[in-house]
Amino acid sequence: MTDAAKLTFHVPEPELRPGDTPDFSHVTIPQAGSVRRPEVDEHPQEIRDLAFSIIRVLDREGRAVGPWAGTLSDAELVEGLRHMMTLRIFDNRMMTAQRQGKTSFYMQHLGEEAVACAFRKALDPGDMNFPTYRQAGLLIAGGYPMSKMMCQIYSNEADPLKGRQLPVLYSARDHGFFSVSGNLATQFIQAVGWAMASAISGDTRIAAGWIGDGSTAESDFHAALVFASTYKAPVILNIVNNQWAISTFQGIARGDAGTFAARGHGFGIPSLRVDGNDYLAVHAVAKWAAERARRNLGPTLVEYVTYRAGGHSTSDDPSAYRPKAESEAWPLGDPVLRLKAHLIATGAWSDERHTQAEAEIRAEVIAAQKEAEKIGTLHTGRHPSPREMFEDVYAEMPPHLLRQRHETGF
Amino acid sequence: MPKCRRTSCASATRRGSDMARMTMVEAIRDAHDVAMGRDDKVVVFGEDVGYFGGVFRCTAGLQAKYGPSRCFDAPISESGIVGAAVGMAAYGLKPCVEIQFADYMYPAYDQIVSEAARLRYRSAGEFTCPIVIRMPTGGGIFGGQTHSQSPEALFTHVAGLKTVVPSNPQDAKGLLLAAIDDPDPVIFLEPKRLYNGPFDGHHDRPVESWKTSPLSEVEEGWCPIPLGRANVVREGGDLTVLAYGTMVHVALAAVAESGTDAEVIDLRTLIPLDVDAIVASVRRTGRCLIVHEATLTSGFGAELAALVQRNCFWHLEAPVLRVAGWDTPYPHAQEWHYFPGPARIVENIRAVMEA
Ligand SMILES: Cc1ncc(C[n+]2csc(CCOP(=O)(O)OP(=O)(O)O)c2C)c(N)n1
Ligand SMILES: [Mg+2]
Numbered sequence: 001m002t003d004a005a006k007l008t009f010h011v012p013e014p015e016l017r018p019g020d021t022p023d024f025s026h027v028t029i030p031q032a033g034s035v036r037r038p039e040v041d042e043h044p045q046e047i048r049d050l051a052f053s054i055i056r057v058l059d060r061e062g063r064a065v066g067p068w069a070g071t072l073s074d075a076e077l078v079e080g081l082r083h084m085m086t087l088r089i090f091d092n093r094m095m096t097a098q099r100q101g102k103t104s105f106y107m108q109h110l111g112e113e114a115v116a117c118a119f120r121k122a123l124d125p126g127d128m129n130f131p132t133y134r135q136a137g138l139l140i141a142g143g144y145p146m147s148k149m150m151c152q153i154y155s156n157e158a159d160p161l162k163g164r165q166l167p168v169l170y171s172a173r174d175h176g177f178f179s180v181s182g183n184l185a186t187q188f189i190q191a192v193g194w195a196m197a198s199a200i201s202g203d204t205r206i207a208a209g210w211i212g213d214g215s216t217a218e219s220d221f222h223a224a225l226v227f228a229s230t231y232k233a234p235v236i237l238n239i240v241n242n243q244w245a246i247s248t249f250q251g252i253a254r255g256d257a258g259t260f261a262a263r264g265h266g267f268g269i270p271s272l273r274v275d276g277n278d279y280l281a282v283h284a285v286a287k288w289a290a291e292r293a294r295r296n297l298g299p300t301l302v303e304y305v306t307y308r309a310g311g312h313s314t315s316d317d318p319s320a321y322r323p324k325a326e327s328e329a330w331p332l333g334d335p336v337l338r339l340k341a342h343l344i345a346t347g348a349w350s351d352e353r354h355t356q357a358e359a360e361i362r363a364e365v366i367a368a369q370k371e372a373e374k375i376g377t378l379h380t381g382r383h384p385s386p387r388e389m390f391e392d393v394y395a396e397m398p399p400h401l402l403r404q405r406h407e408t409g410f
Numbered sequence: 411m412p413k414c415r416r417t418s419c420a421s422a423t424r425r426g427s428d429m430a431r432m433t434m435v436e437a438i439r440d441a442h443d444v445a446m447g448r449d450d451k452v453v454v455f456g457e458d459v460g461y462f463g464g465v466f467r468c469t470a471g472l473q474a475k476y477g478p479s480r481c482f483d484a485p486i487s488e489s490g491i492v493g494a495a496v497g498m499a500a501y502g503l504k505p506c507v508e509i510q511f512a513d514y515m516y517p518a519y520d521q522i523v524s525e526a527a528r529l530r531y532r533s534a535g536e537f538t539c540p541i542v543i544r545m546p547t548g549g550g551i552f553g554g555q556t557h558s559q560s561p562e563a564l565f566t567h568v569a570g571l572k573t574v575v576p577s578n579p580q581d582a583k584g585l586l587l588a589a590i591d592d593p594d595p596v597i598f599l600e601p602k603r604l605y606n607g608p609f610d611g612h613h614d615r616p617v618e619s620w621k622t623s624p625l626s627e628v629e630e631g632w633c634p635i636p637l638g639r640a641n642v643v644r645e646g647g648d649l650t651v652l653a654y655g656t657m658v659h660v661a662l663a664a665v666a667e668s669g670t671d672a673e674v675i676d677l678r679t680l681i682p683l684d685v686d687a688i689v690a691s692v693r694r695t696g697r698c699l700i701v702h703e704a705t706l707t708s709g710f711g712a713e714l715a716a717l718v719q720r721n722c723f724w725h726l727e728a729p730v731l732r733v734a735g736w737d738t739p740y741p742h743a744q745e746w747h748y749f750p751g752p753a754r755i756v757e758n759i760r761a762v763m764e765a
Binding site: 165 | 460483551555707739
């Protein structure tokens with residue numbers, strides 16, 4: 001005891017802080033096409049290596065290579081590109097709208113567009129997502145009307161959520177999009193519950209849960225893994241590792257060793273790590289996991305390796321905690337540019353078509369915005385009646401709430 | 411001019427060079443700094459609390475000054491944050507942890523209620539839990555239902571917890587120092603709408619800054635304000651208004667607008683509660699209005715109303731009334747219809763006066 005060395009306390013630190021020059025040259029990025037594609041029913045023990053690599057399809061030259069390539073046609077890829085471009089332009093307009101005081105708050109997806117946009121295309125109608133606030137790509141790629149999203153952001157009279165919810169916490173049941181909670185991680189176990197219900201009911205539909213790297217620290221994340229593994233629930237458990245949780249780098253949630261995907265191993269859940277900025281890879285892995293779920297083989301854990309290129313939200317300034325140029329140095333590149341390069345390489349796309357598409361999409365987004373703003377923004381135009389504030393607390397309004405509503409005079 | 415009396419950190423004799431002007435954020439930061447400098451058992455952690463210094467910047471500079479063993483980032487796990495704090499306290503440290511928003515304390519509720527609050531009792535004093543759990547509360551920032559809640563009643567209902575709600579920079583510093591020094595777990599609720607300036611509920615008027623308020627004159631160094639002492643922020647004889655946090659400022663504005671000579675009491679700590687101050691005032695005025703932003707039903711106002719009727723029944727000339735948030739989740743667009751602003755308070759002051 002007496003000659004025991006003094007213990008020391010360990011706190012993980014990111015390698016780079018403001019002022020440092022970003023350099024990711026020591027980060028090993030597996031070559032596109034180099035990771036095998038196992039059969040969906042392969043034993044989880046046999047595919048543990050997939051949690052420590054990165055499944056990639058698009059190589060540096062924009063070619064689609066390896067066993068995970070080929071899940072989408074050129075036409076589908078062009079559509080996917082348009083979805084990502086739409087999300088980016090949508091974000092851009094809404095960031096500006098927030099700065100102009102048209103709403104209180106906004107959260108963008110810059111750099112992460114491929115994840116939700118490509119994933120959405122691997123699901124079937126009727127499947128249900130339990131998203132976080134950073135999966136609006138599911139709505140855009142699912143054809144949800146942009147003007148409706150903007151009405152929610154503006155809390156105006158046409159807001160489907162009646163002005164009650166913070167901007168971007170959408171809910172769209174018919175689009176397989178569960179009501180987004182402001183409380184992190186709660187949805188992860190709920191996705192498992194939905195999937196269990198589908199199995200209990202002898203249904204064919206599957207669920208997808210979503211969570212950020214930082215939020216995997218919550219107990220609900222672990223509850224989801226236990227339930228999913230115990231009941232072999234038909235669910236895809238998605239971890240979007242965008243490297244940051246507000247100002248906190250991913251190492252605080254992950255520790256210094258292992259990967260987020262590898263968390264699944266303790267639960268015997270097949271766990272894959274995929275290049276989240278590679279539209280083709282995301283889609284292929286999502287397809288693989290969806291097939292497992294649909295064939296009653298149980299859950300899959302997927303970690304999408306990506307990078308949050310923008311601030312956490314409109315309330316955040318990342319230059320206070322990470323180097324300004326970090327996102328440009330990020331080795332997995334930009335998902336839009338990578339898919340664009342691929343489509344140009346295959347001859348399905350061109351710079352001219354891209355420029356033209358950008359103009360068309362911008363016009364569509366602006367048209368949707370005009371439509372929404374005609375109704376109102378947070379502080380102008382028409383809003384849900386304050387009466388709405390008392391509705392939906394219960395199915396039937398109890399007397400005390402009736403009394404309170406009466407007191408307001410509405 | 412309203413008659414004003416204040417008892418706080420700043421004692422009349424010590425005014426001068428040892429005072430500094432601070433916002434509430436700065437005062438909270440300063441309290442941490444003083445407590446950490448004085449006692450190396452004080453450790454500070456929470457989500458984004460370390461390098462960045464907290465999303466509201468209440469811990470900015472502490473990691474640089476005291477090192478990452480004393481001030482560090484926590485994983486996003488509120489149960490983890492409080493559970494770890496309980497363990498550290500069992501070891502003998504004095505953790506002061508931050509929950510990023512009170513709305514996110516629910517995952518920690520088991521650790522708070524079943525563990526922190528009861529540790530002393532269930533171990534017959536063998537283990538204790540001198541921890542502080544800070545969290546921003548209240549609305550007024552268009553934060554929607556997950557950045558606006560006032561869950562104080564969920565804490566005051568729990569035996570073993572102390573609950574503090576400061577309303578200005580002076581009190582924030584002094585009360586936080588006392589909370590950190592306290593041998594038991596203290597829930598420290600920081601009205602986020604007051605972080606950078608007072609707010610009287612008139613959301614359509616220009617934002618005010620603490621810099622021009624005398625309440626931003628904060629004593630330097632160690633200056634605890636004992637828990638359990640209310641502050642009469644306005645003396646008056648017509649009725650007693652009980653408030654805490656943001657609502658102190660809103661109540662003062664409403665009193666001025668109502669033209670009544672009300673006494674306004676800032677409770678500052680809910681548990682332990684300064685019952686004597688409340689009773690003395692209501693026995694004198696014979697009328698009492700209670701104001702809080704939290705939802706009405708089973709809110710802390712219900713406890714206050716029961717205490718007032720029990721202790722002041724024969725002095726009351728009117729029923730005790732409450733103004734509070736409606737019994738709904740906190741809405742986004744309808745924020746100012748939800749918030750119990752000056753107009754609603756004036757209406758209720760009239761009702762208490764006319765009864
Ligand atoms: C239970 C809970 N705790 C804390 C917060 C505050 N908060 C909102 S987002 C966030 C960071 C989440 O990071 P991550 O999970 O990596 O998702 P990302 O924002 O990167 O998509 C935090 C701490 C919250 N919303 N809910
Ligand atoms: Mg993240």
